[in-house]
Amino acid sequence: MKKLFPFLLLSLTWTAIAKPPVTSVRAVMNGFVADNVIAGSVTAVATKSKILSLETTGFANLKTKTTMPADAMFWIASMTKPMAAVCVLQLQESGKLSIDDPVQKHLPEFAGQWMVESRAKGKLILKKPARAITIRDLLTHTSGLPNTNSPRPESTLAELVMSYSKTPLQFEPGSRWSYSNAGINVLGRIVEVASGTPFAEFLQARVLDPCGMKDTTFWPTPAQARRIATSYRPDKTGKLQPTEVFFLKGGISNRKRTPYPAG
Template identity: 50%
Template sequence: MKLLPLSACLLFSLCLPLHAEVKPAAKSVRERMEAFVQDGSLSGAVTLLYHDGKVVSEEAVGLQDIASKTPMTKDSLFWIASMTKPITALAVMMLQDEGRLDINDPVEKHLPEFKNQMLIKEKTGEQTVLVKPARPITIKDLLTHTSGLVGSPPIGGDVMDALTLKEAAISYALSPLQFEPGAKWAYCNPGINTLGRIVEVAGGEDYAKFLEKRIFKPLGMKATTFWPRKKDLEHLATSYKPTADGKGLEPTNIRYMTEPYSNKKRSPMPAGGLFSTADDLLKLYVMLLNGGEVDGKRHISEKSLQLMTQNHTGDLKAGFADGMGMGLGFQVVKEPVGVTAMLSPGTYGHGGAHGTQGWIDPTKKTIYIMLIQRAGLKNGDASPMRQAFQEAGAAMILKP
């Protein structure tokens, strides 16, 4: 190859555009999350990015509590809300592994109160016509939000808080189905709470004790609980909502839960009652990413995990973001688009009511955990916070 003389090289360089566009460096996870704190959208956040066997980013920004100016820390405790749902589903699948139930079982096989449940055929004025459904609801229907059970508790949230899971399940069974089982996807907290009762019946012990004995203790999830102790509450991130004028944030309560949160008389809510930390959730998600085992111990069979993380709702519209399907307790990315554009097809996870998010990308061997306490988001699963975190995280793991 013939080399150009130095003078020619200099001439060539002078011919380059003087105003060639230089793309700004991508902002880091910390910078992206701090922007939401600075503009008043968030009080603070904890994010954790795990890739290819190691934590590559763990950030705590902003304040855990605005009034006391307590800084957010990596061990801050969050109400993870509906991120509880996949954990309840995991308990169900453990029982399937042991032959104590089958997800295709009719719910009435384990909970007789669901026998002869009726279906709303039509409503005319004050009159409701009830008919027998084509088939009874199954455990799988509950896991995929396709059961047709009443979407909200038939009794007020403050009362439901005091009911045992047995009593709550009876109230759901007495309510007629809203649609034929399997006909559509409709997010259903009572369905997941019913699964908690099935865990008690099939597992032979209280739902919360089952989770502690079979999931939290074996995985070392010491901070995860339905009832944070008084000393744990010192680390609890306060939940906030926008002020009426939209110019700031003000504290808000946790829906469906009466204080004090440490009161064990309050029933554990399988659909959304857990508190946890980023590090605790990582322990759970690493086990799942590893195919159901960690440190040489298997917690769930590969077959059951595959069932949990594949789409079971076909072409039904499912989830709260575009391109989603429903697994067993997990939401599953069918087509990466919008807020999931940086994720692989088959990525699975779940969000929570106050914006918390946890997603596992098995193709890229990546885990995204974002913990915030922000009520009033238009769509927690498609929030600008989630998108910003995942974009920054994806850019980070793509760096050479």
């Protein structure tokens, strides 16, 4: 699963609940750090009207032992996906599309797509699927598109999605669930075609700006970049290791890098 960088960054996660257990937040997060589940965190507990608690724990960088600052920014990876879905649903509300539209209605290159029937002795047998994939299939990870992203960080979204249209489906659309980065990237391209606006600009204008998400961006400024906490994932032994972010190769603020909706 390719992550987003051009990526979205969030400085805080807000949780609004009626009677938040403020005193337990730090203990819980410290437990995660102690158990080597995470390197560190920034947590906020808030009601609709005020922030009840803002806590930091652990480290922004384990190697340098940099403690986690309250204004740290994080790579949110596939949490970009629900934001892409919001963009699609906004376009449905405005009458620009229906989630039950065939994808080929908006992206003609998907007309006539093939599907894998069988694999045997190094041979791939193809057939036509019973029906075309729909936007709903993309939203629900039931399209049959593979879980792939891009072979090149400089690929445009249009180029990337064109390559998907030439890739055989893995199963009949709607017949089963299979996590797919490709499907979400196709959604982003549909947003571009239906709105006439690049995906990143549409997301900025319709989601990020209205929500006041000033520190959520595909291209962090140098000042923002200095606030980014290192991302980690456990290795086979359970030890946290820095996560390589494929799309950082070329500069953290490189605007030639395509913002992929899948994260």
